[in-house]
Amino acid sequence: MQITINGETRSLAEGLDVAGLVAELGLTPDGIAVAVDHAVVARGRWQGRTLDDGAQVEIVTAMQGG
Structure with a gap:
């Protein structure tokens, strides 16, 4: 299946x-x-x-700083 992670399309295993x-x-x-x-x-x-084929996934990482 193909999903989009943070704007990049990737092929991954079903299920x-x-x-x-x-x-x-x-x-x-x-x-x-x-x-x-x-x-x-x-x-x-x-x-x-x-995750279903065509899913849009966004992964956000918390960062320290200021």
Whole structure:
């Protein structure tokens, strides 16, 4: 399936959920937020929130600074 992550189209395995995507991208779950098709997905729902072909995913990383 193909999904768009932060504006970049990628091919991924069917049936992947948000938790699996975060792991596949090598990201640490702490300090990030994920939205699928313009709706934020609570971290407690990452497992089981499968991604559909054509999904639009935005991953935002919290940063310190000022």
